[in-house]
Every structure is written in structure tokens, then in C-alpha cells.
Amino acid sequence: MLPLLLTYLVDIIKRQRMIILALMKLVILLTQNSRMPQLTAPDNLNYQKLKVDELPLIEKVEKLDYHLLLQTHFEKTGKVLQPIQRRNGVKINLDLNTTCPRCNAPSDYLYANNGPKGQCNCKVCDALFSPKNHFSKAAILKCPHCTHPLEKVKDRNGFDVYKCKRADCPYYLRRLQGLTAEEKDLFEKQPHQFKMHYLFRQFNIVFEPISKDSIIQPKVNLANIHCSPYTLGLILTYHVNYGLSARKTAALMYDVHNVKITGQTILNYASSTSVILKPFLENYPYELSDQFCGDETYIRVSGRWNYLFFFFDAVNKIILSNYVSPNRDTESAIYALREVFKKMPQIPEDLIFIVDGNPIYLLAQHYYAQHGIPFDVKQVIGLTNNDPVSKEYRPLKQIIERLNRTFKGNYRATTGFGSQQGSVSFVTLFCVYFNFLRPHAALEKKVPVLIPELDKMPNMPGKWTKLISLSQDWLMDQTP
Ligand SMILES: [Zn+2]
Numbered sequence: 001m002l003p004l005l006l007t008y009l010v011d012i013i014k015r016q017r018m019i020i021l022a023l024m025k026l027v028i029l030l031t032q033n034s035r036m037p038q039l040t041a042p043d044n045l046n047y048q049k050l051k052v053d054e055l056p057l058i059e060k061v062e063k064l065d066y067h068l069l070l071q072t073h074f075e076k077t078g079k080v081l082q083p084i085q086r087r088n089g090v091k092i093n094l095d096l097n098t099t100c101p102r103c104n105a106p107s108d109y110l111y112a113n114n115g116p117k118g119q120c121n122c123k124v125c126d127a128l129f130s131p132k133n134h135f136s137k138a139a140i141l142k143c144p145h146c147t148h149p150l151e152k153v154k155d156r157n158g159f160d161v162y163k164c165k166r167a168d169c170p171y172y173l174r175r176l177q178g179l180t181a182e183e184k185d186l187f188e189k190q191p192h193q194f195k196m197h198y199l200f201r202q203f204n205i206v207f208e209p210i211s212k213d214s215i216i217q218p219k220v221n222l223a224n225i226h227c228s229p230y231t232l233g234l235i236l237t238y239h240v241n242y243g244l245s246a247r248k249t250a251a252l253m254y255d256v257h258n259v260k261i262t263g264q265t266i267l268n269y270a271s272s273t274s275v276i277l278k279p280f281l282e283n284y285p286y287e288l289s290d291q292f293c294g295d296e297t298y299i300r301v302s303g304r305w306n307y308l309f310f311f312f313d314a315v316n317k318i319i320l321s322n323y324v325s326p327n328r329d330t331e332s333a334i335y336a337l338r339e340v341f342k343k344m345p346q347i348p349e350d351l352i353f354i355v356d357g358n359p360i361y362l363l364a365q366h367y368y369a370q371h372g373i374p375f376d377v378k379q380v381i382g383l384t385n386n387d388p389v390s391k392e393y394r395p396l397k398q399i400i401e402r403l404n405r406t407f408k409g410n411y412r413a414t415t416g417f418g419s420q421q422g423s424v425s426f427v428t429l430f431c432v433y434f435n436f437l438r439p440h441a442a443l444e445k446k447v448p449v450l451i452p453e454l455d456k457m458p459n460m461p462g463k464w465t466k467l468i469s470l471s472q473d474w475l476m477d478q479t480p
């Protein structure tokens with residue numbers, strides 16, 4: 001009897017084991033084929049090509065006037081400075097429309113020096129310049145290692161690439177020396193696999209002076225909301241504070257409060273409220289520190305994955321930027337940072353941004369440095385404190401990772417957004433909640449931005465209602 005039972009039980013165990021193995025295989029297949037974007041850890045990227053070099057030397061061109069210079073020459077020497085005599089029939093390598101970037105002298109005064117790639121030399125002011133280098137009109141970009149002018153080598157969509165081509169540049173020589181014998185072999189066969197020269201990417205994003213955007217009066221009228229302000233407050237509390245989906249919020253409103261409302265109506269209300277609250281969130285006079293951290297997370301918009309860039313005051317726990325973009329690129333990083341700068345009355349001197357190892361932040365840093373907004377970028381790379389920077393700034397980076405988790409917790413129930421507008425609405429409401437309504441453990445259970453009027457309200461729905469009315473009052477005050 002007993003042996004029979006044992007065989008029977010062993011048989012069951014064997015079958016169960018097979019089922020478990022089959023299920024595990026399925027889980028692995030599902031994760032492998034998931035279309036969820038995998039944020040590649042920057043330490044896995046091919047740094048050979050992705051290394052971001054330091055800023056070039058930017059020499060602002062001192063503006064001279066060739067008329068005045070010719071005049072001075074005449075007064076000093078008693079002779080008229082003659083245009084360059086060019087022998088007939090000799091082809092010169094110079095576009096006749098070229099003018100000197102420094103003194104504006106016409107091509108008659110320009111020596112075309114060293115063949116097709118060569119520089120020009122101005123006879124009037126002695127400036128050396130490369131006629132192909134468009135940027136040279138305003139400034140000359142020079143290699144920080146050998147101080148020779150950089151050459152524009154690529155016209156990419158959105159940015160130009162400048163390169164120091166000198167074979168005697170210390171940067172190039174150092175790279176060459178650093179190659180192993182194997183790498184040297186490969187380099188001779190496939191030089192394009194290697195980044196050997198100093199490179200600079202110039203982004204062609206129009207730099208808008210950092211100032212607050214003019215307030216656009218929202219077109220939404222809250223009179224379209226057919227429920228009492230308190231009910232609206234309740235809806236927002238469930239939907240945003242507790243991260244319940246619109247459908248669950250609707251069910252809760254009926255089951256608990258006897259209010260009949262559809263999930264779609266809740267989404268519409270969320271959208272209208274976010275439009276009213278967005279200008280308030282963006283123009284509030286925040287008190288800021290000089291340490292900020294940034295991170296990206298992803299959200300689903302109309303069936304596609306988008307990146308959400310958060311920037312956050314690491315000390316005061318205030319969200320300053322929430323930029324949604326289909327791409328995780330330098331342009332997005334530049335726009336996300338712009339949202340932070342817009343909230344600063346002036347740019348602090350020791351401004352620091354703590355981010356991950358993604359090179360887009362270094363490129364964004366270069367972009368802003370070029371436009372007179374210098375700041376320091378500390379990259380916390382990987383999961384271990386391998387380098388002193390990571391060790392020092394990891395706690396700050398962890399703060400924003402926590403913010404990301406909080407956001408994901410609240411966002412998960414929404415199961416993605418049907419439209420860009422829907423995602424912006426939810427992200428806006430989340431940020432309003434985070435900055436003004438959510439007590440923070442690290443701030444002794446206080447909210448990051450304390451508004452006394454809100455503090456007086458007895459409960460959360462009341463606080464939401466008050467916030468909406470403060471925002472409306474504020475908007476009214478902005479109308480001239
Ligand atoms: Zn000149």
C-alpha cells in the first residue's frame with residue numbers, strides 16, 4: 001500500500017516539476033520579447049565612440065571695421081593698402097563672397113592659403129580663419145589641447161560635428177599611444193571604429209533666453225465640471241494621491257459616495273484641472289538650493305514608450321521639470337534643463353546637476369556653457385560606488401530614484417495614456433501633488449512647498465479645491 005502511494009506522489013512531483021519548467025520558459029520568453037524599453041546601463045555602451053570630450057576654447061571674434069583699419073594704415077604709412085594682386089588665369093580657392101569674419105574685408109583682401117582645406121588670411125587685420133567654418137562668423141572654436149581652430153566635419157540633423165584634425169595634437173598622440181598592439185592593427189584596417197581626435201558637437205537648437213514664458217490663459221472652463229468642488233477634490237485624491245485608475249475611482253465614487261460618474265468623465269476632469277494648475281506649478285516662486293538631480297523613466301503614450309525627464313531639487317524635494325519626449329536624446333535633456341532654469345530667479349554660482357552616466361547630459365552641459373550658463377555635472381554611474389563621485393553623490397541620486405518609484409506607483413494603475421495630452425495631464429497633477437500636497441519623510445513630514453492657505457484646510461479634497469481656486473486667482477491676476 002505504502003510503496004504504491006509513494007510512487008503515486010513521486011509521479012505527481014515529477015509532473016509538477018515539468019509544469020514549473022514550462023511556465024519558467026514562458027516567463028523568460030515573455031520578458032525577452034517585451035517591448036518595454038530596457039534602459040541600457042551607460043557602462044555597457046561602447047565608450048570608444050561615445051566619449052564626450054571637454055568644451056572647446058571659444059574665442060569671441062573681436063569686431064573690427066576694415067574701412068577704419070584702411071584709414072589708420074593710410075595715416076600711419078602714407079600709403080593706401082592695396083587689394084591683393086592676383087595673376088590672371090590662376091584659379092584661386094576662394095568664394096568671392098567670402099568676407100573676413102573679423103573686419104568684414106571683402107575677398108579682394110583675403111589670401112587663400114593652403115589649398116582646398118586651408119585657412120584664409122586677411123591682409124587688413126591679419127585674421128586667420130577657415131571659410132568653411134560657419135560658426136567663425138561669431139566665434140572661433142579651438143581645440144583645447146593644441147589651440148588650433150577646429151574644422152567642421154559633419155552636418156548632422158540637429159547638430160554639427162567639429163574635429164581637431166592635427167596629427168601633432170597632444171590629444172591624438174595620447175590616444176595613439178594608449179592603443180594596445182591589437183587595437184593598433186584594427187585601427188589601421190578600420191580607422192572609423194575609433195575615435196582618435198578631439199571632437200565637439202555643436203547643437204543647433206535655438207537658444208531662447210531663459211525667462212518665464214508668457215502666461216497663456218487656459219481655455220478650459222471649470223464650469224464644465226458638473227460636480228461640486230468637494231467631489232472634484234475627492235476624485236483627484238483617489239486618482240492622483242492614491243494612484244487609482246479612472247475606472248476604479250469611478251467605481252469607488254459610486255460604491256462609497258453614491259456619486260454616478262464614468263471613468264472617461266474622470267479623465268476629462270483630470271485634464272481640465274491640470275490645465276488650470278499647470279501655470280501655477282510652473283510659475284510658483286520656489287525657494288531652491290543649488291543641487292539638483294535628474295533621471296529618466298518611461299511612460300506609455302498612445303501605445304508607444306515615451307521618456308519622462310524629471311529634474312528635482314535634491315535638498316528641498318521640489319520637482320522642477322517633467323519633460324515628456326519620445327526620444328532619450330540631448331535635445332530632450334536640453335529642454336528638460338530649460339524648465340529648471342526658468343524657475344531660477346538667477347543661476348546659482350555653484351550649480352550642480354547629479355545625473356546618470358548618459359552622455360546626453362554632458363552634451364547638454366556643453367550647450368548651456370556655450371550660452372553662458374555654466375554648471376557642473378556629476379554622473380553617478382552603475383550600481384556600486386566604484387568612483388569617488390558616485391560615492392559622494394549616490395545618496396542624492398537615490399532620492400530621485402525614489403521619486404521615480406513614487407511616480408511609477410501612482411502611474412501604474414493608469415495603464416498608459418491614450419494621448420500626449422493625457423500623459424501631460426497626469427504628470428502635471430502628480431507634480432502638483434508632489435510639490436504642494438504630499439508630506440515628505442525627509443522634510444519632517446512637511447510638504448516640500450508650504451502654502452499656508454492649504455495648511456488650514458481640514459482634509460485632502462479640501463486642499464485640492466483650495467489649490468485650484470488659488471491657481472485660478474493667480475491666473476486672474478496675470479491678466480493685464
Ligand atoms: Zn580682416
Ligand SMILES: [Zn+2]
Nearest residue numbers: 143146164169
Ligand atoms: Zn587639437
